[in-house]
Amino acid sequence: xxxxxxxxxxxxxxxxxxxEFEERLHVEIATGDIPGFxxxxxxxxxxxxxxxxxLTDADFIASTHRGHGHCIAxxxxxxxxxxxxxxxxxxxxxxKGGSMHIADVGKGMLGANAIVGGGPPxxxxxxxxxxVRGEGHVSVAFGGDGSCNQGTVFEAMNLAVxxxxxxxxVFEDNGYSEHTGASSAVGSKDISGRARGFGMPAxxxxxxxxxxxxxxxxxxxxxxxSGDGPSAIEATTTRFYGHFEGDPxxxxxxxxxxxxxxxxxxxxxxxxxxxxxxxxxxxxxxAIDREVxxxxxxxxxxxxxxxxxxxxxxxxxxxxxx
Amino acid sequence: MxxxxxxxxxxxxxxxxxxxxxxxxxxGEDVSGGAGGTSGEREASGGIFGITKGLLxxxxxxxxxxxxxxxxxxxxxxxxxxxxxxxxxxxxxxADFVGVCMDQIYNQIAKFRYMFGGKTTCPVVIRTAMGxxxxxxxxxxxxxxxxxxxxxxxxxxxxxxxxxxxxxMIQAIRDDDPVVFFEHKALYPRKAEVPEEAYxxxxxxxxxxxxxxxxxxxxFGRMVPFAEKALDTLAKEGVKCDLIxxxxxxxxxxxxxxxxxxxxxxxxxxxxxxxxxxxxxxIAALAVSRAFDSLQAPVEQVTAPHxxxxxSPALERSWVPGPQKIEAAIxxxxxxx
Numbered sequence: 001x002x003x004x005x006x007x008x009x010x011x012x013x014x015x016x017x018x019x020e021f022e023e024r025l026h027v028e029i030a031t032g033d034i035p036g037f038x039x040x041x042x043x044x045x046x047x048x049x050x051x052x053x054x055l056t057d058a059d060f061i062a063s064t065h066r067g068h069g070h071c072i073a074x075x076x077x078x079x080x081x082x083x084x085x086x087x088x089x090x091x092x093x094x095x096k097g098g099s100m101h102i103a104d105v106g107k108g109m110l111g112a113n114a115i116v117g118g119g120p121p122x123x124x125x126x127x128x129x130x131x132v133r134g135e136g137h138v139s140v141a142f143g144g145d146g147s148c149n150q151g152t153v154f155e156a157m158n159l160a161v162x163x164x165x166x167x168x169x170v171f172e173d174n175g176y177s178e179h180t181g182a183s184s185a186v187g188s189k190d191i192s193g194r195a196r197g198f199g200m201p202a203x204x205x206x207x208x209x210x211x212x213x214x215x216x217x218x219x220x221x222x223x224x225x226s227g228d229g230p231s232a233i234e235a236t237t238t239r240f241y242g243h244f245e246g247d248p249x250x251x252x253x254x255x256x257x258x259x260x261x262x263x264x265x266x267x268x269x270x271x272x273x274x275x276x277x278x279x280x281x282x283x284x285x286x287a288i289d290r291e292v293x294x295x296x297x298x299x300x301x302x303x304x305x306x307x308x309x310x311x312x313x314x315x316x317x318x319x320x321x322x
Numbered sequence: 323m324x325x326x327x328x329x330x331x332x333x334x335x336x337x338x339x340x341x342x343x344x345x346x347x348x349x350g351e352d353v354s355g356g357a358g359g360t361s362g363e364r365e366a367s368g369g370i371f372g373i374t375k376g377l378l379x380x381x382x383x384x385x386x387x388x389x390x391x392x393x394x395x396x397x398x399x400x401x402x403x404x405x406x407x408x409x410x411x412x413x414x415x416x417a418d419f420v421g422v423c424m425d426q427i428y429n430q431i432a433k434f435r436y437m438f439g440g441k442t443t444c445p446v447v448i449r450t451a452m453g454x455x456x457x458x459x460x461x462x463x464x465x466x467x468x469x470x471x472x473x474x475x476x477x478x479x480x481x482x483x484x485x486x487x488x489x490x491m492i493q494a495i496r497d498d499d500p501v502v503f504f505e506h507k508a509l510y511p512r513k514a515e516v517p518e519e520a521y522x523x524x525x526x527x528x529x530x531x532x533x534x535x536x537x538x539x540x541x542f543g544r545m546v547p548f549a550e551k552a553l554d555t556l557a558k559e560g561v562k563c564d565l566i567x568x569x570x571x572x573x574x575x576x577x578x579x580x581x582x583x584x585x586x587x588x589x590x591x592x593x594x595x596x597x598x599x600x601x602x603x604x605i606a607a608l609a610v611s612r613a614f615d616s617l618q619a620p621v622e623q624v625t626a627p628h629x630x631x632x633x634s635p636a637l638e639r640s641w642v643p644g645p646q647k648i649e650a651a652i653x654x655x656x657x658x659x
Contacts, residue, residue: 035457035634036456037462087457087633093633095636096630100633101459101633146391149390150393151395178351178370179352183358184357250356250361251356254361313632314640314641318630
């Protein structure tokens with residue numbers, strides 16, 4: 001499917017928003033203003049946006065601890081996210097969730113997840129809901145290379161196959177399970193092959209190439225809608241930062257990130273493609289860059305000025321009624 | 323005597339026990355880190371909190387096993403290796419992740435000895451980092467020791483300082499029963515005098531940190547230094563209390579608690595967890611059922627609220643039972659004359 005200029009602008013805007021959001025968090029975290037444990041998605045934007053571009057609010061995704069990119073790609077409010085990460089009362093989850101638990105179920109975003117392998121079973125459940133409703137919607141389980149070694153993920157894949165659930169398992173192989181190389185943690189070194197072993201089609205794509213991810217996603221959606229059940233996409237990618245902010249990354253070669261920023265930057269590759277295809281003028285991309293920068297600036301400013309939760313919020317939202 | 327952080331004290335215990343006993347192995351996520359990385363650094367991590375530092379270079383990858391992210395396999399494999407004659411120390415990075423491998427702990431490890439008619443041992447240690455206060459949110463901050471204390475067959479350790487942590491860890495490794503060892507993240511940097519040589523601290527023997535006739539305060543883990551702070555404030559007014567750190571919740575030194583309550587007649591239990599089915603409730607029940615005649619005031623339970631742990635520091639500060647709440651509870655039991 002050829003993407004029209006509006007779709008291209010939208011995809012670029014989302015990728016750029018994720019990048020700016022994460023690069024800015026990296027700076028703000030260093031000032032000590034942001035509490036807790038933050039895992040940045042910068043470098044992997046083409047995966048989240050390639051996967052989420054064909055989805056609507058009626059489709060579902062389940063995310064990971066590295067979830068900001070998935071949230072933005074699925075349409076979560078960026079200012080609400082920033083406020084959440086700052087622990088503010090009017091954050092997307094009222095400051096109760098934080099970076100690792102941003103969710104907006106109304107947008108089909110079933111939550112970031114601080115348990116590796118926590119999301120895929122949830123995504124299969126949402127896929128069952130899609131199947132029961134019969135309106136052609138799908139559910140995506142995002143996971144990293146690390147998650148593909150969790151029993152919950154195996155169970156979720158098998159269940160989706162036997163139920164022919166319209167689920168799509170997206171494995172983002174950024175090379176590292178936390179501080180350990182994926183090559184020493186994934187026995188077969190072949191995540192898509194593992195998914196095929198469960199009885200679903202699976203393909204490996206270049207996760208720095210938005211168009212490759214998007215095309216694979218369209219095939220996965222067509223497969224799901226045809227009633228044939230789940231499929232998997234293994235996207236090879238990289239993270240530009242550590243496992244979490246503050247990670248000294250001793251497991252990485254000193255020049256690795258710099259090299260990857262040169263050769264695997266999905267935004268650079270998208271812009272180059274726009275130029276060769278003459279699809280979008282540079283001026284338009286630059287205008288988007290400026291708008292995104294302004295959005296992130298105001299998101300940070302609003303978040304810093306937003307009110308904190310109060311003690312009255314401590315025990316609300318545990319139940320609906322009790 | 324050297325001052326060591328709780329982090330270094332536990333690390334030293336692991337080093338000493340691995341050197342003493344070739345059956346001791348360590349396994350878990352990023353216990354060394356680095357494997358498969360591009361820097362060539364063999365030990366890029368040493369555990370996310372540095373507790374297993376130096377073990378890989380010293381004892382090698384057969385005994386220091388850097389695993390994939392697979393909690394059920396980590397704990398289950400540790401249990402199997404224990405049945406087969408090793409003495410594994412498995413690390414579950416955050417206590418919350420016990421949720422992932424609960425079957426292996428709850429249905430397998432805890433029950434082997436009983437189900438097998440007392441004919442086997444499963445000397446596994448599960449080390450895990452717990453506790454709120456670092457804004458890590460609802461899935462990286464829980465204490466959950468009460469959950470596992472409720473399981474017959476498990477021993478449960480909750481150290482509050484570096485000295486105890488080292489001795490309790492060595493005891494845990496040498497103990498023939500399965501042990502779950504909860505390390506509070508906020509206590510890792512706190513220093514105490516720790517002897518260089520190996521020593522054990524017995525399970526089920528409370529540490530009485532302070533003595534006084536006015537009330538009995540029982541606290542665990544990070545709540546022990548918080549209780550000390552509260553008692554410092556009250557000491558200025560001449561209030562003196564017993565401060566009891568049971569150190570293990572299973573076995574529990576019931577006699578130490580009952581003896582103290584028998585003397586003071588007033589009990590405050592401090593527990594970093596929600597109140598229902600908590601250690602606080604357990605110890606309050608102990609006092610009410612076995613020291614009823616001594617009690618001169620209702621037992622005070624200082625706990626977190628019945629709510630998950632919030633992310634926002636503004637809320638988390640209120641969730642954690644702190645020195646002020648402890649002080650207020652002690653004042654309440656003292657008011658009932």
